[in-house]
Amino acid sequence: MNLAFLASHGGSAARHLTGACRAGELDAVPVALISNNSRSPALAWARDAGLRTAHLSGAKYPDPEALDAAILNFLQDVGADLLILSGYMRELGPQVLxxxxxxxxNIHPSLLPRHGGRGMYGDRVHLAVLEAGDSASGATVHLVTSGIDEGPRLAQQEVPVRPGDTLETLKARVQAIEGELMLRAVRELVAELRPIDAPP
Structure with a gap:
């Protein structure tokens, strides 16, 4: 199974999964990374890691349909079988989906369906958890559909919200579990699926 990543900033999930593949912990091959941000650390890391890369953004493709087609063409060209959103801050178009x-x-930094949906990402999610007075937060790996954070949930792990938690302390606790949670979900999906071009 060939893995392709889409990242806007650091690409921590892409880095974790690529490391797992190369350590023999995941039966898959990381092949490519797309970023909508030409200056993203993920793009530079992916080039150094030997992945094929592409900067595909609304600045280069102002027409959303053209951007959607460009992303799909690149993914098909690299032979991607599974797409991992690694902090990708754009919605995927219908052609790719x-x-x-x-x-x-995708991995979301809360216990979906709580604190999901449009506009809920990154620090906003952790702040919403704290403002709601939740006793627990965590992370959720889910399949991506046309609805924001609405796809089927594949894996979820809880972490406590502790008295005196700040944005920074809660964020660090959630981020500490995200890599292994995503790895577990990807490993299970890889075992279930066949490569896209595999004969029936």
């Missing part, structure tokens, strides 16, 4: 239905994963 249709071509990779059931094969796009």
């Amino acid at each position: 249709d071509a990779f239905a059931g094969r796009v994963l």
Whole structure:
């Protein structure tokens, strides 16, 4: 199974999964990374790691349909079988979602369905957890569909919200579990799926 990543900033999930593949902990091959941010550390890291890379953004493709088609063409060209959103801050278009239905994963920094949906990402999620007075938070790996954070949940892990927690302390606690949670979900999905171009 060939893994492709989409990242806007650091790409921590891409780095963790690539390391797992190369350590023999995940039966998959990391092949490519797309970023909408030409200055993202993830893009520089991916080049150094030997992955094929592409900067595909609304600045280069102002027409959303053209951007969607460009992303799909690149993914098909590299032979991607599974897409991992690694802090990707754009919505995927219908062409990519249709071509990779059931094969796009994202990790969200809360216990979905709590604190999900449009506009809920990054620090905003952790602040919402704290403001709600929740006793627990965590992370959720889910399949990506056209609805924001609405796809089927594949894996979820809880962490406590402790008295006196700040944005920084809660964020650090959630981020500490994200890599292994994503790895577990990807490992299970890889075992279930066949490569896209595999004979029936």
